[in-house]
Amino acid sequence: MALLFALAAAPVAADDYGAMLGYLTQSRVDGSAFSGASGALALNVAAGDLNQQSNLRAIAIATRAIASTDVRQARRGDRTTSPDAASAVIAGRAFSGASGLAGINQASGSGNAAFNAVALALAQQGIRETDDDQALSAAFASAGQQHDFERGGATAGRRVASVDSTALQGFEGVLQLNQVAGSGNDTGNVLSMSIQSGP
Template sequence: MRALALIAMLSAMPPAAADELSSMLGYLTRSRIDGEALAGASGAIAVNVAAGDLNQQANARAIAIGTHALALTDVRQTRRHDIGSAHDSAIAVIAGDALAGGSGIASINQTSGTGNASFNAVAIALAQQGIREADDDSTLSAAFASAGQQHGFDQGDASAQRRVASVESTALQGFEGVLQLNQVAGVGNDTGNSVSMSIQAGP
């Protein structure tokens, strides 16, 4: 009875209003970092924000200091045989003055949707004798290869889906340091950032 009443109500509405109501009743995944969130923050900043189902996020940091220093990160995200439904709307937005004027190391994973994997990795080595390279190329390749290879997500009708990933011009302004951002809106995406730094200490 309720289904019949809803159909009758939709048929009596103008097309624009009916479309708006249909979108409200759909599967919506929206994430937003806005206002003055983390504005002026300093130091080690890690943010994981997810809207939806079966999403994976990770932030990894390694710092080594010594006569012979070596810093490595190893990030592996795996999943198998997941089953999920496609969304009607996936929106990920960073707006306002978010992180404006901040400094340090900021790693952000922002995801809206289903079955996405994202990671940020930072390796810093400060050696007193010589420069020890923290090479993460192989780690980066392994992380991408192991993320999201086996899943059964319903992609749905792509033409009927709304997917938006955006950073407004006022956000992140004036940030100083290392800034990593994975921003995803959709289904079954794999993204990653890897930064390696090696520094030789003075005498």
């Protein structure tokens, strides 16, 4: 009986050992991280190789106001091995009860590009540099199409990107979230607003 148990357990042990030797990436925001925080919040967290992340904010308040952001993320000829397992998780009470303008970039893997961009302009009514069609608060953003990501290994594997139900609860304001698990992903969020003050 003991011999049968040992034989049955051997493949499991071998599989566990193989998994331990694999290339694993995990990024996790957990506990009470940023819980109750307020204001301009920016978080870039990455596990793996050759990941690019940015959070940009442009705010202009004046008689004549214009705000813009310009994001250009580029890579050329990168070569890396894709992870066997990649996990990006936001859990616990992270960001719960927080408020304001939050940008979160979370990546697990290789060769990912992510950005959050916000451009806000507040000008007196009737005195504006451009009209709405010309995008007073313009944001030009480009995360993808500028790089040649060369995968050095197999792309198959376990990929998990998740936000637990307890995280982000009660957040008030503007929340931009890019969350990826894998390789060669390009993601971005852009918010542009122009507001007139006065009657």
